[in-house]
Amino acid sequence: MMSLKVNGHDHQIDADGDTPLLYVLREELKLNAAKFGCGLGQCGACTVMVDGKAVLSCVTPLLLLEGRQVTTLEGLGSLDAPAPIQRAFMEEQAAQCGYCIAGMMMRAQALLQRTPKPTDEQIRAELQPNLCRCGTHMRILRAVHRAARLMDSAALPSTTQGSAR
Amino acid sequence: MNGPVILDRRRVLAGGGALIVSFSLPDAFAQQQAQAPAPKPPGSLAKAPYLDSWIRIDADGAITVFTGKAEIGQGVKTAIQQIAAEELDVPFASLKLVTADTGRTANEGYTSGSNSMKESGTAIQNAAAQVRELLIAEAARRLNVEAENLKTDNGAVVAADGQRLGYGDLVAGDILHVQAQAKSKLKDPATYKVMGQALPRLDIPAKVTGGAAYIQDMRLPGMVHARVVRPPSYGAELIECDISAVEKLPGVVKVIRNGNFLAVVAAREFQAIKAMRALSAAAKWREKPGLPKQDDLLGVLTSLPSQDSTIFEHSDPSATGQITIEATYTRPYQCHGSIGPSCAIAQLVDDAMTVWTHTQGVYPDRAGIAEMLRMPEDGVRLIHVEGSGCYGHNGADDAAADAALIARELRGVPVRVQWMREQEHGWEPFGPAMVTRLKASLDASGMITAWNFEVFSNTHSMRPGGAGSMLAAQHMANPIAVPAPKPIPLPEGGGDRNAIPIYKFPNAHVVHHFIPAMPVRVSAMRALGAYHNVFSIESFMDELAKLAGADPVEFRLKHLDDPRGRDVIEKAAQSFGWQKGHKAPSDRGFGFAFARYKNLAAYCAIASEVEVNRETGRPRLLRAVAAVDSGQVVNPDGLINQIEGAIVQSMSWTLYEAVTFDDTRITSIDWQTYPILRFDAVPEKIEVHVINRPGLPFLGSGETGQGPAAASIANAIANATGKRLRDLPLTRKRIKDAIDA
Numbered sequence: 001m002m003s004l005k006v007n008g009h010d011h012q013i014d015a016d017g018d019t020p021l022l023y024v025l026r027e028e029l030k031l032n033a034a035k036f037g038c039g040l041g042q043c044g045a046c047t048v049m050v051d052g053k054a055v056l057s058c059v060t061p062l063l064l065l066e067g068r069q070v071t072t073l074e075g076l077g078s079l080d081a082p083a084p085i086q087r088a089f090m091e092e093q094a095a096q097c098g099y100c101i102a103g104m105m106m107r108a109q110a111l112l113q114r115t116p117k118p119t120d121e122q123i124r125a126e127l128q129p130n131l132c133r134c135g136t137h138m139r140i141l142r143a144v145h146r147a148a149r150l151m152d153s154a155a156l157p158s159t160t161q162g163s164a165r
Numbered sequence: 166m167n168g169p170v171i172l173d174r175r176r177v178l179a180g181g182g183a184l185i186v187s188f189s190l191p192d193a194f195a196q197q198q199a200q201a202p203a204p205k206p207p208g209s210l211a212k213a214p215y216l217d218s219w220i221r222i223d224a225d226g227a228i229t230v231f232t233g234k235a236e237i238g239q240g241v242k243t244a245i246q247q248i249a250a251e252e253l254d255v256p257f258a259s260l261k262l263v264t265a266d267t268g269r270t271a272n273e274g275y276t277s278g279s280n281s282m283k284e285s286g287t288a289i290q291n292a293a294a295q296v297r298e299l300l301i302a303e304a305a306r307r308l309n310v311e312a313e314n315l316k317t318d319n320g321a322v323v324a325a326d327g328q329r330l331g332y333g334d335l336v337a338g339d340i341l342h343v344q345a346q347a348k349s350k351l352k353d354p355a356t357y358k359v360m361g362q363a364l365p366r367l368d369i370p371a372k373v374t375g376g377a378a379y380i381q382d383m384r385l386p387g388m389v390h391a392r393v394v395r396p397p398s399y400g401a402e403l404i405e406c407d408i409s410a411v412e413k414l415p416g417v418v419k420v421i422r423n424g425n426f427l428a429v430v431a432a433r434e435f436q437a438i439k440a441m442r443a444l445s446a447a448a449k450w451r452e453k454p455g456l457p458k459q460d461d462l463l464g465v466l467t468s469l470p471s472q473d474s475t476i477f478e479h480s481d482p483s484a485t486g487q488i489t490i491e492a493t494y495t496r497p498y499q500c501h502g503s504i505g506p507s508c509a510i511a512q513l514v515d516d517a518m519t520v521w522t523h524t525q526g527v528y529p530d531r532a533g534i535a536e537m538l539r540m541p542e543d544g545v546r547l548i549h550v551e552g553s554g555c556y557g558h559n560g561a562d563d564a565a566a567d568a569a570l571i572a573r574e575l576r577g578v579p580v581r582v583q584w585m586r587e588q589e590h591g592w593e594p595f596g597p598a599m600v601t602r603l604k605a606s607l608d609a610s611g612m613i614t615a616w617n618f619e620v621f622s623n624t625h626s627m628r629p630g631g632a633g634s635m636l637a638a639q640h641m642a643n644p645i646a647v648p649a650p651k652p653i654p655l656p657e658g659g660g661d662r663n664a665i666p667i668y669k670f671p672n673a674h675v676v677h678h679f680i681p682a683m684p685v686r687v688s689a690m691r692a693l694g695a696y697h698n699v700f701s702i703e704s705f706m707d708e709l710a711k712l713a714g715a716d717p718v719e720f721r722l723k724h725l726d727d728p729r730g731r732d733v734i735e736k737a738a739q740s741f742g743w744q745k746g747h748k749a750p751s752d753r754g755f756g757f758a759f760a761r762y763k764n765l766a767a768y769c770a771i772a773s774e775v776e777v778n779r780e781t782g783r784p785r786l787l788r789a790v791a792a793v794d795s796g797q798v799v800n801p802d803g804l805i806n807q808i809e810g811a812i813v814q815s816m817s818w819t820l821y822e823a824v825t826f827d828d829t830r831i832t833s834i835d836w837q838t839y840p841i842l843r844f845d846a847v848p849e850k851i852e853v854h855v856i857n858r859p860g861l862p863f864l865g866s867g868e869t870g871q872g873p874a875a876a877s878i879a880n881a882i883a884n885a886t887g888k889r890l891r892d893l894p895l896t897r898k899r900i901k902d903a904i905d906a
Contacts, residue, residue: 097238097554135813
């Protein structure tokens with residue numbers, strides 16, 4: 001048994017310490033957003049935040065996460081109360097198949113928490129580890145810019161929403 | 166009333182053959198009694214003519230729309246629901262949409278070829294219009310008024326005096342269980358309220374909030390996890406495998422060895438992965454080299470035996486050229502490379518096998534799985550659940566077969582299989598390598614007088630239908646042989662898709678060299694042969710324009726009659742700021758290309774600006790401006806999204822991508838060994854201009870951009886460097902070598 005804090009809640013996890021975080025999130029906690037893409041840390045579909053930093057959950061073993069705060073896309077907001085970044089991706093219609101999008105959003109969220117007003121170059125550089133195959137890149141970039149504006153105009157706490165919850 | 170029962174009843178009725186209910190409408194599109202065969206209703210209605218195969222209305226007024234097509238990331242669900250809402254005159258959000266499911270929807274074959282709007286969209290548009298007319302006729306009968314004095318509004322038929330009869334009240338009995346008529350009373354496009362609107366996609370909210378959006382997210386009670394151990398190479402034979410140690414690993418439920426098919430099932434997913442690795446290490450295979458030389462695809466494809474056919478011939482001996490040039494273009498094998506590896510869930514309950522799959526064709530895939538399992542087709546049900554983006558025949562069908570073969574061994578238990586990244590990259594059927602040889606002559610006025618085009622290619626579809634197309638059936642004991650490949654017939658074509666020029670040339674000769682032998686596993690990839698054929702034709706048009714001293718846009722227009730083609734060319738050129746004789750800034754180039762997909766679907770022209778770093782050879786697409794005519798537009802933002810995606814994806818294919826292999830194994834097995842574009846290469850700007858054609862047929866849009874994007878970029882690189890590259894991909898090294906040559 002290991003304790004794991006995800007989206008502000010403590011969970012007791014019965015899994016081997018070498019189990020990558022991705023499988024714990026998807027299977028034990030039944031969270032959908034983080035996706036299996038490569039299992040090799042090459043595509044970013046599994047990106048979540050750990051202590052506010054973007055992390056590839058497919059290559060991060062459970063035993064490294066004791067006492068850390070894990071945030072997934074589900075922890076940012078919901079269908080009924082979407083977080084700024086979720087609103088932004090909906091408003092920009094920034095998905096085709098959408099399989100890569102949760103990972104894109106988590107990496108962008110980590111950037112925006114650190115750098116609330118990123119330049120286009122900063123966003124591109126930040127998203128470099130994440131692959132999209134449908135070619136939705138132009139919309140993803142627009143959505144991240146929009147999210148920055150939405151977060152800026154929202155109440156201040158929302159910019160730290162990811163790790164606070 | 167939406168379950169499979171209805172379909173069974175319909176089958177019974179159809180089998181009985183006698184019951185054809187025709188309905189009469191005031192303005193008499195009643196079927197004619199003439200001897201000539203009655204004209205067929207449009208789109209997929211021709212194959213599934215009963216209106217209630219497409220639209221059901223319950224007594225409470227709830228409306229369900231059924232499409233045999235599948236959402237594969239292209240936004241088709243939203244577009245189809247818009248069409249249905251428009252012609253039914255109901256609010257968009259009030260409809261429920263059911264997609265491809267052999268238990269519930271019509272057989273619409275594959276979701277492919279940019280055909281969903283043309284086939285299913287057209288069927289549902291006409292079915293909805295005819296349902297609306299039936300409801301009006303029924304209301305007229307009940308109210309004892311003339312139908313023309315009634316209108317529909319918000320799910321009800323409304324009389325002049327304001328009386329409203331809800332659709333649910335009007336559907337008593339089987340009034341929708343009638344065959345469609347050939348013609349429908351469609352709405353005037355000028356009155357559209359839902360079609361033509363950029364409505365937000367139905368599937369996006371769940372996808373950006375962690376909802377269950379994909380088959381990968383499905384969790385059935387008692388579900389177990391399976392992983393397959395694939396052979397290391399095509400044709401490898403399993404000669405030894407001690408499974409006893411693997412069977413003892415934590416969580417392992419079963420190890421399956423069936424001929425060369427090896428799989429492991431475990432209670433939890435990561436347990437299955439660990440067991441898969443152990444099983445893989447325990448397996449000893451006999452491999453045989455059989456792959457061609459990767460660095461000589463030109464030699465390989467032009468020397469393999471081929472079936473040759475002249476697919477176009479036009480001659481005018483009075484037109485003679487003064488100068489003739491030739492060029493050869495090549496394309497490597499390329500990956501679909503969905504970000505999410507293929508996945509399926511199967512469950513055998515009693516004698517019924519259910520498979521949840523992201524296949525593009527639930528019916529043909531069902532036939533394949535039933536054949537593999539030696540079960541009757543009606544004992545197998547395939548239900549489409551969305552997967553990761555689909556750009557053609559990837560591992561989806563194979564994963565479905567894997568799951569079914571494994572689930573057969575574990576009665577009652579839902580079995581989930583997901584492929585590993587290296588399995589998807591190594592085993593998916595690739596987009597086929599191709600070679601084109603072109604030769605053309607110009608006269609003194611700079612017009613093309615003669616055009617010769619030869620294309621060498623494998624088939625572009627090895628999709629199931631038969632079980633032999635599926636890896637599990639090929640690898641199991643008593644395997645089913647891979648079916649003989651067949652070319653896809655024109656006018657759509659496969660390797661010869663878009664091989665016939667759309668331009669008017671006095672002399673033209675086009676030959677398709679169809680190559681049956683497939684040393685590398687291949688099948689359909691977005692745009693099929695059109696990607697390479699359009700790349701070749703449009704690159705060569707630029708080579709000829711340069712020789713003629715003509716502007717590339719002007720040169721194309723001089724050879725093109727098709728007015729809609731001319732419109733997209735002019736629109737793209739004008740929006741880009743294309744000017745005759747303009748010169749790009751230093752180290753940059755402008756490029757242009759155009760095609761009408763399949764010569765019968767959507768028109769697309771793309772202008773691009775590319776920057777080339779002369780030191781490294783590295784190219785970067787800076788901006789692209791596209792114009793597209795896809796007929797009547799249903800969702801303009803959905804259309805724009807498709808074209809933007811096509812440009813970016815095609816850019817990645819065109820600049821970076823080639824499957825690699827040695828004499829035995831595929832060696833491009835992940836994103837390190839098969840790199841695709843990343844954010845540093847994403848353009849500054851992409852603009853898409855839509856030319857709407859109100860009331861004209863839907864032409865689809867999923868694949869129209871692939872070829873023009875490739876050629877536009879290639880032409881811009883040639884413009885920037887002065888060097889013409891004819892072998893895909895146009896890599897940094899090839900560009901650098903050309904600059905240095």
